[in-house]
Amino acid sequence: MPSQTPPHSQSLRKGRVSEPGRLYLLTSATHQRRPLFRDWQAGRALVAEIQQAVASRRVGSLAWVIMPDHFHWLLELKEASLDALMRTLKSRSAIAINRHLGEDGQIWQKGYHDHALRAEEDVQGVARYIIANPLRAGLVKRIGDYPFWDAKWL
Structure with missing residues (x-):
């Protein structure tokens, strides 16, 4: 029977370090890239867990x-490890999304991608890039028309 583990998922954990005070860009996708977040309530469930x-x-x-099948989050890590943060976020949002959908299936792909920002990286530039995802994907013509995004600099 073929493995259900996505290729390279083990390598996502190699060298992962959680440093309080450090900025990270986190990305996680839904199971089988299912576009769950086209559903308003499912998107709101994930927003509630971020909040x-x-x-x-x-x-x-x-x-x-x-996005419809994944999210990007630029954050400053404070008291949690990346693994604990993502485990809690994905678990709690999965429960809420399954409850809303009347299902009990897997919501998230295993693992997540993290990128620790370097001192020379333009934080606001990274944030702009993240927020422009719906524009690049052709989901909206103006970012203000997209319901699921936020930035500190508003």
């Missing part, structure tokens, strides 16, 4: 966008 992570002071949110 909960910020309210709990585990992270400081700089920018995020939720």
Whole structure:
């Protein structure tokens, strides 16, 4: 029987370090890239979990966008490890999304991608790039027309 693990998923964890005070760009995709977040309530469930992570002071949110089948989140790590943060976010959002959909299936792909920003990287430039995803994907003509994004600099 073929493996259900996506290629290179183990390599996503190699060398992963969680440094409080460091900026990270996190990306995670839905299981089989299912476009769950075309559904308003499913998108709102993920937004609520992002807001909960910020309210709990585990992270400081700089920018995020939720695309139909994945999300990007630029954040400053505070009190949590990346693994604990993503485990909680994905678990709690999966429960809420499944409840809304009347399902009990897998919502998220295993693992996630993280990129620790370097000192020389333009943080606002990275945030602009994240937020422009719906424009590049042709989902909207103006970012203000897209419902699932936020940035600290508004």
